[in-house]
Amino acid sequence: MIAILDYGVGNVGSILNMLKHIDVEAIITHNPVEIENADKMILPGVGSLDSGMKRLAESNLIDCIKNHASQKKKPLLGICLGMQMLGRRSEEGVLPGLDLIPFDCIRFRLDSPTLKIPHMGWDVVKAEQSDPVVDNLIGLQRYYFVHSYHAICDKPEDILFSCDYGYEFPAAVKHDNVYGFQFHPEKSHKFGMALLKNFASL
């Protein structure tokens, strides 16, 4: 069972729908008991880092997430803003992140007048390491991105996918049992289904 955290920030429905479509059991919840009982957790999110962290705090979910990921070492996946919140901090706001993976987020620094912010649309990624979540993927992998900020990892070994938009940035991160996707697997049809299936099989 995967618990998709509901803290009033965006598109939880589409993640649940895709998991249903690939026959993975999941619930949308902010109930601490249901979260405790789940063997995996997905932290979704859209919008700004401060508003996301504030809502997580107001929903009393910060300790739940840290307990799940740090104490119990159960798989956690952050998506989009949910990934950015896994880091220490972001240029976008003043509130600290969850500090589960050593990275900070910065705004894209682009020189080219043809590259727009946000980085929005489908983009290809490159696997930077071997991992059960990515190892069986064959051919060009495309995912749907919508973001203005991106992670800068302290350690290259925490980068799972890289993507090139003006320069290379981490499109997916991984540190022990904690994963983060900058893109939206739930909106990347067959490519996203393959990834979520792999995460669900961990």
Next chain:
Amino acid sequence: MYSRPRIIPCLLLDENNGLVKTIQFKKPRYIGDPINAVKIFNNKGVDELCILGITITKRNSEISWELLEDIATEAFMPLSYGGGVRTLDDVKRLFSIGYEKVIFDTAIFTNPKLIEDSVAYAGSQSIVASIDVKSNLLSKSSCWIQCGTKNTKDAPASVARKVESLGVGEILLNSIDRDGMMNGYDLNLVKSVVESVSIPVIACGGAGSIEDINKVIQDGHAHAAAAGSVFVYYGRNRAILITYPGEEELKDRAI
């Protein structure tokens, strides 16, 4: 960077929740069940879908929430919705049921604060301004609201700059004159708007073929292309058939 621009089918919903296609924003023709269309586009791996409730503002009716939820359940691709979005609660509700972007048109003129509030709530990347343009007999273009029934008399480029300053992340630029005509995009209009702002512009209205899409991107410098007829009609007699180009076809046409 993966450089292929987005190609976005635009699906129009009428007051009976049917999928329709218009000509110059008029004469809606019933195409079929929107859910069925979304399922087909889903299987074709479409880049993005744009859903527009075209009669809501004009009739002052409510958004078809149940239908929009059903659409989101079937769509594993990015979704945007426009038509009758009147409050920040509407915006929040759209995100919560699985839409990535909210499109504003009439509100650009009647309620710009709602657009600013939506940008503050969800971020620029999730808010789109739809600019609907029609030319008069002297070929002077202006923006129309309420689904092409009311002339604001404002020039497209100045409205584009206005919505950029409100903070929207992209512009959906509709040519009312070209809607449903399948005779190519209005390249001059697209170019003029693209040149006046630094946010992405999605061109819409006039696509009759993949070549037209190629042209609006290469010559019109559109960031993305949206279309209706070309994805729901087949052949000269406009038989209803939902299609979408595959990756190989796009590569062959150099898109």
